[in-house]
Amino acid sequence: MDDVKSYLPPVKIGAVMRGATIGEVVASRSNNFKVGDFVNSHLAAGWCGYAIVQDHEVYKLPQVFEEHPTIPLRAALGVLGGTGLTAYFGLLRIGMPSKGDTVVVSAAAGATGSVVCQIAKNVLGCRVIGIAGGREKCKWLIEEIGVDAAIDYKLHNRTERDLTTANKAFDEALRIHAPSGVDVFFDNVGGWILNRVLKRINNHARVVLCGAISTYNSKANGLPPGPSNYLNLISKSARMEGFILLNYSHEYDSAYKDIANWIVEGKIKYTEDLIYGLENAPKAMLKLFGKFQGNKGKLIVDIFGDASKSKL
Numbered sequence: 001m002d003d004v005k006s007y008l009p010p011v012k013i014g015a016v017m018r019g020a021t022i023g024e025v026v027a028s029r030s031n032n033f034k035v036g037d038f039v040n041s042h043l044a045a046g047w048c049g050y051a052i053v054q055d056h057e058v059y060k061l062p063q064v065f066e067e068h069p070t071i072p073l074r075a076a077l078g079v080l081g082g083t084g085l086t087a088y089f090g091l092l093r094i095g096m097p098s099k100g101d102t103v104v105v106s107a108a109a110g111a112t113g114s115v116v117c118q119i120a121k122n123v124l125g126c127r128v129i130g131i132a133g134g135r136e137k138c139k140w141l142i143e144e145i146g147v148d149a150a151i152d153y154k155l156h157n158r159t160e161r162d163l164t165t166a167n168k169a170f171d172e173a174l175r176i177h178a179p180s181g182v183d184v185f186f187d188n189v190g191g192w193i194l195n196r197v198l199k200r201i202n203n204h205a206r207v208v209l210c211g212a213i214s215t216y217n218s219k220a221n222g223l224p225p226g227p228s229n230y231l232n233l234i235s236k237s238a239r240m241e242g243f244i245l246l247n248y249s250h251e252y253d254s255a256y257k258d259i260a261n262w263i264v265e266g267k268i269k270y271t272e273d274l275i276y277g278l279e280n281a282p283k284a285m286l287k288l289f290g291k292f293q294g295n296k297g298k299l300i301v302d303i304f305g306d307a308s309k310s311k312l
Contacts, residue, residue: 008043016046016047016048016051017046017047017281018043018046018047019045019046019047020040020041020042020077020081020082021040021041021045021046021051021077022038022039022040022041022061022073022074022076022077023038023039023041023045023051024036024037024038024039025037025038025039026050030055032055033055033058033060037060038060038061038073039058039059039060039061040058040059040060040061040076040077040081041053041057041058042082043057044057044058045058047278047281047301047303048278048303049278049303049304061073061076062076062080062252062253062256062260063253063256064080064256064257064259064260065080067260068260068263068264070264071260071263071264074272074300075263075270077298077300078111078270078272078297078298078300079111079115079259079263079268079270079298080256080259080260080263082245083111083112083115083298084112084115084255084259084270085245085248085252085255085256085259086112086210086245087112087113087115087116087119088115088119088255088258088259089243089245089247089248089251089255090112090116090186090208090210090243091103091116091119091120091184091186091208092119093243093248094206094208094241094243095120095184095186095206095208096184096206097120097124097126097183097184097206098124098126098183099124099125099126100125100126100127101124101126101127101183101184102126102127102128102129102178102180102181102182102183102184102202103116103117103120103126103127103128103129103182103183103184103185103186104128104129104130104131104174104178104182104184104185104186104197104200105117105120105128105129105130105131105147105185105186105188106131106185106186106187106188106189106193106194106197107131107132107188107189107211107213108130108131108132108141108145108147108150109130109132109133109137109138109140109141109145109294109296109297110188110295110296110297111295111297111298111299112188112210112211113130113132113186113188114141114145114270114271114296114297115259115268115270116186117130117141117145117146117147118145118146118262118267118268118269119262119267119268120184121146121147121148122146122262122267122268123262123267126183126184127148127178128147128148129147129148129149129150129151129174129177129178130145130147130149130150130151131150131151131153131189131193132150132151132152132153133152133153133154133290133294134152134154134294135152137150137152137294137296138150138151138152140296144269144271145269148177149177151170151173151174151177153170153193155169167192167196170193170196171196171199171200174196174197174200175200178200180202181200181201181202181205182197182200182201182202182205183201183202183205183206184205184206184207184208185197185198185201185205185206185207185208186208186210187207187208187209187210187211187212188210188211188212188213189211189212189213189214190209190211190212190213190214190215190224191212191214191215191224192214193214194207194212194227195227195228195229196229198227198229198230198232198233199229199232201232201233201236201238202236202238203236203237203238204236204237204238204239205236205238205239206238206239206240206241207233207238207239207240207241208241208243209240209241209242209243210242210243213288213289270297270298271296271297271298272297272298272299272300273287273295273296273297273298273299273300274300274302274305275287275299275300275301275302275305275310275312276301276302276305276306276307276308276309276310277301277302277303277305277306277307277308277310278301278303278304279307280301280307280310280312281301281303283310283312284299284301284312287299292312
């Protein structure tokens with residue numbers, strides 16, 4: 001959203017808001033799509049009821065939906081879409097955890113983080129610690145997602161006056177739950193959480209930079225300060241690496257199959273935070289940043305849904 005250079009251009013004032021969508025073809029002049037087909041669009045459609053797109057701008061839903069008809073189509077926006085693929089490739093290709101490793105995940109109650117937790121725990125056999133904001137989310141991570149421990153980063157007041165105390169409390173919680181240190185950190189938030197976890201990394205640890213939601217649209221002038229504990233990457237012979245999903249587009253089909261099989265086997269549960277009505281889309285977006293009690297799992301807007309059903 002910021003007007004800065006990135007792998008995609010910023011959304012222009014007055015333009016249709018960008019967003020991944022699933023829609024039904026209601027008219028077609030393409031030989032590749034017929035009326036009634038369900039298609040996915042990452043960029044071409046966006047926040048609107050109807051869109052005119054070129055056939056190269058959309059694609060049919062993955063074959064796994066035909067192979068596993070019990071999985072709803074809207075999963076293509078989440079666990080079998082961008083968020084699930086992000087969790088899959090970020091963890092397996094960059095994090096590369098082994099059985100018994102300690103894996104820490106920030107924004108663990110989110111759409112990507114919750115899938116990361118479950119792949120690490122239920123597929124790879126790791127010890128998993130989730131970091132989330134609020135007692136309810138931490139309880140959900142333990143009871144529903146199955147992490148070994150959850151740390152509530154909101155538990156201690158992080159005002160300027162109490163910053164040192166809050167940092168010590170977070171460090172102590174991480175020490176208790178990861179007594180042998182951190183082998184893999186899958187980071188979705190950046191900021192001070194990234195800095196504190198860097199203090200606990202083990203030799204040859206891998207830090208996966210997936211996002212930095214704590215700094216998005218920051219009102220601070222210039223870039224936020226970098227992590228002061230980054231020198232641990234040197235002393236621990238560790239690696240910190242970012243990625244974008246498009247790097248792995250040639251592997252999407254195999255990832256879809258793995259994730260779908262894990263869903264059917266019960267190794268991955270997925271939660272959807274469903275908001276109804278296009279007019280509620282701006283408020284839904286704010287939930288990503290902690291407004292309206294935040295979100296658990298994938299946040300989806302049912303464009304033609306009854307807006308009065310949304311609790312916002």
